[in-house]
Amino acid sequence: MSTVAVPFQVRSPVKALAWWLPIAAMLVAIPHVIPPYQTILLAYGLVMAVAALGFNLLLGYTGLLSFGHSAFFGAGAYVVAFMLKYLHVQSMELYLLGTIVASFALSLLFGFVCVRYTKIFFSILTLALSQVLWSLAYKFYNVTGGSDGLRVSTPTLLGVALGSNEDKINFLAHSYYYYVLAVFVVCLLAMWIVVHSPFGKALQAIRDNETRARFVGIQIRKYRLVAFLVSGVFTGIAGALWVPLNGLTTPDILYWPFSGEIVFMSVLGGFHAFSGPIVGAVVFNYLKTAAVGFTTYWQGLLGLILVVLVLVLPSGIVGTLTQLSAAVRKRLSR
């Protein structure tokens, strides 16, 4: 792998707060400022950010490109739908718990096979395995509803259900938005801790030089498997958060081009930066919505953007902004 490790810049906590506080304040205030439709769009973006954050632990930090993360996202979504349909569970907290257990088990199974391989073979294997779930969801019509999918009603949040005369859109744009935001922040902090822990550093060492990492005594396959597990669980959580927003889960989210979208997001934001996948997911979500509204051929338009992006801005939005600000600072200090 010829990726160049970007040295992690240690900012002073005060400076970091100066960055994060306004963003946090904005995210909290937003449902009261913009129309509900826009808030829900942002909620979708945050959900995908959780998925991309998990995905990027593998791509950005471990150097493994998974083309099968739709499996975990879809597993999360379908677990929620199954819990509702067969167990009549309505609590979002139980959904999340069930999803974590299921996506953990699934990533253990997939990871066991996939982490023996790297590079293109890893990508092909994750892609191929994820399609097993897609074909099962598609063909077991009685259980999964086939291509019609399964409907999911609004869950109870911390025991509070949707009021009998409360508007569903309003519920999604306020209560549910804050719920998503809270889970997003928890995931963000958890991932921050993971990548800055000795474990995270070991993953980066494996990414940069596998042989040397092995000499230092890192058990490569075990570390990769754990990274795979964490990554899968994060993406599973995103799937569970996504269903109530969408109200319906279909096999489309298990189909491998959806994995491609998750990859797209991370590259759009910049997979060498911690915040890259988050920015990428939110921007991609707006981009896709705009493209869908703009033309029937939105897919091709997104493909064109991806090709241009990879050719011109391989370090993504965050990477490019970092480079620009570094250049500006250099010029000012002269």
Add this chain to the structure above:
Amino acid sequence: MDTFVIHALNALLYASVLFLIAGGLSLIYGVMRIVNLAHGNLFALGAFVTASVVGQWLAGAPTIVLYLFIPAGALVAAGVGALLEPTLLRPFYRRAEEYQLLVTFGLLLILEDVMRFVWGPYPLSASALFEKAGSINVGDSLYPTYNLLVIATGGVAALFLWAFVYKTRFGVVLRATSQDMRRASALGVNVNRVFVQAFTIGCFMAGLGGAIIVPSQSAVLGMGVDALVLSFIVVVIGGLGSLEGALVGALIVGIFREIGVNWFPELELAVLYLIAAAVLLVRPSGLFGRAA
């Protein structure tokens, strides 16, 4: 006995088309070390072009003319391949693999919508050829004659490819480039030209697969994406980059798919993946793969 023969023929039919797709994918990987995620779209392109040439423009022409124009799809796919490699893929050989996969994924999205733009969202068929070919008796049952032609095409393609790669001078250059690109280059091989040629042949094969199958099915959007996943199973079983592997893998997938479709329709794909997983656990680089 009759049913057995028919099942065997169906398995061979499926394997022939799969070999054409997966063989092209594997050839390209073997020479260029690149996995083209848009490869399935070239298969679909071949199907759409042949369907519109044979099924629409030339509808009503003598049957022999129709047969002559079946390869049109393959030629167009090869042409597109010859254009794509130098313009879009060449800048990526020196970059990390994730970028190669991403650019071909972008290409997949573009090609999918280009086909939607040109041919619209509806299936396109060229079934006149299939119907005119009639059917032959297999014991007490009937089997479409056209399918035999597809099987024969797959066999002939495999034979030609083998002769091409192992018996011609170009094949020697191709294999040399595949084994050690830098040394081949130092010995005076024009590597860029070999790459274009290999990529074009690979696309031609995929296009031929689509062109030959379209009279018996229809060309539909999304067929390329499905075909790609199946050819991934083939190369995972056979070993990525090996033509023998693609042939054996295609046969295995063809046989087990025929079994799956008839006896466990819900588990059809899952069975194939189980086989792929079993092969990987025993032989990590596939049946014919080189150790990575």
